[in-house]
Amino acid sequence: MTDNTVNNFRIGVDVGGTKIEAALVDATGAVLNSARIPARHGNAAVVEDIVSVARQAAGTRFDEVSAIGIGTPGTVDSATGHVGNIVNLDVVSLDMGPEVSRLAGVPVHVENDVNAAAVGAAVLLGGADGLDGTIAFLSFGTGLAAGIVQNGVLLHGYSGAAGEIGHIPVEPHRLKCPCGQYGCLETVCSGAAVGRLWPNADPPMPDLIRCASRREAKAVDVLDMVVRAIGDTIQILAQSVDPRLIVLGGGMAKTGEPLVEVITAELRRRESQCRFLESLDLPARLRLAPAGEARRLQVGPGPGRASRWGPSERLWPRSAATRCWLSDYLARYWSSTAMASPCTVMSGPHSQRLITVCLWKDDDVLASR
Numbered sequence: 001m002t003d004n005t006v007n008n009f010r011i012g013v014d015v016g017g018t019k020i021e022a023a024l025v026d027a028t029g030a031v032l033n034s035a036r037i038p039a040r041h042g043n044a045a046v047v048e049d050i051v052s053v054a055r056q057a058a059g060t061r062f063d064e065v066s067a068i069g070i071g072t073p074g075t076v077d078s079a080t081g082h083v084g085n086i087v088n089l090d091v092v093s094l095d096m097g098p099e100v101s102r103l104a105g106v107p108v109h110v111e112n113d114v115n116a117a118a119v120g121a122a123v124l125l126g127g128a129d130g131l132d133g134t135i136a137f138l139s140f141g142t143g144l145a146a147g148i149v150q151n152g153v154l155l156h157g158y159s160g161a162a163g164e165i166g167h168i169p170v171e172p173h174r175l176k177c178p179c180g181q182y183g184c185l186e187t188v189c190s191g192a193a194v195g196r197l198w199p200n201a202d203p204p205m206p207d208l209i210r211c212a213s214r215r216e217a218k219a220v221d222v223l224d225m226v227v228r229a230i231g232d233t234i235q236i237l238a239q240s241v242d243p244r245l246i247v248l249g250g251g252m253a254k255t256g257e258p259l260v261e262v263i264t265a266e267l268r269r270r271e272s273q274c275r276f277l278e279s280l281d282l283p284a285r286l287r288l289a290p291a292g293e294a295r296r297l298q299v300g301p302g303p304g305r306a307s308r309w310g311p312s313e314r315l316w317p318r319s320a321a322t323r324c325w326l327s328d329y330l331a332r333y334w335s336s337t338a339m340a341s342p343c344t345v346m347s348g349p350h351s352q353r354l355i356t357v358c359l360w361k362d363d364d365v366l367a368s369r
Helices: 043-064 096-104 113-125 191-197 204-213 217-241 251-255 257-271 275-280 328-336
Strands: 009-015 019-025 031-038 065-072 075-077 082-086 091-094 108-112 134-140 144-150 245-249 286-288 294-299 309-316 354-360 365-368
Touching: 009 043, 019 043, 031 043, 043 065, 043 091, 043 096, 065 096, 065 113, 075 108, 082 096, 096 108, 108 113, 113 134, 113 144, 113 245, 134 217, 134 251, 144 217, 191 204, 191 217, 191 251, 204 217, 204 251, 204 257, 217 245, 217 257, 217 275, 245 257, 251 257, 257 275, 257 286
Parallel strands: 009 065, 065 108, 134 245, 245 286
Antiparallel strands: 009 019, 019 031, 075 082, 082 091, 134 144, 294 309, 294 354, 354 365
């Protein structure tokens, strides 16, 4: 593997269920170029496509790239770069980090994509309480999953499967899931599932809500099915980890306030039948992932974790070209310091380090560096 640690360019790659995207960033985190290709299925194809799209994004500067960071669906061992069960790409077990590094000749770090989004959500939306308590990011994309940050620490779980809420098989219509089960929540309320249930428009959710508001019978039935599954998802998440914020992200969240309104109505309906749920006031915890801008945030010194977050005066320009994450911070600093998670910044030489938190427009997914 080539030692490129003196170079200032890095590449962030997003492995999605239908496409793989990459962006080249400089030392300040500014996006210099990006590329996107359709996602193919199978281990070899996924590895080849990651390297290919990374080279396309870097162009003639690839030899100057110091690290590649990859955000991917599936169960990720971020220490080894191993990924399991990328259901939508037919990947069961893949040493993604080592294999991409071998082909690219560049150090690689891999993280679950929704976990990376949760880090950004916690930083941008933590409010006056910062990273205290539990903040959950719920992603409605090709699949359905949650990322959980607790007191500034990203929760991976014992096997890296924490937050894989989309594969809880409790949906009563018992549709077949690509994971092999029947009735997974993902089969009804992921973005891809809504597209299958309501193929009349692209994107489907805004049109589905509009048609249901006009009392079109089919739309009413489909929306009821989807929103009940979303309600189950939120309730399971809330009663498992009791987050103070539940951030709605992924492609379907671009529906905006109409989505929040129908979810709120479902949660209020449940509250009307259950004093326990009423006491939780789940609608008050919902937030939409903000879209479009990327901010640079300063981490103040703190004993063991980040103690102060404050935006600088500079706002980077919007980038509609791609979403990506996990470049220098995750690819290099996470592996070279005693950090417990991307949110945790230890006191010492890294305590004043700038951490860039990016929000890419394509799927409203937050990214952290």
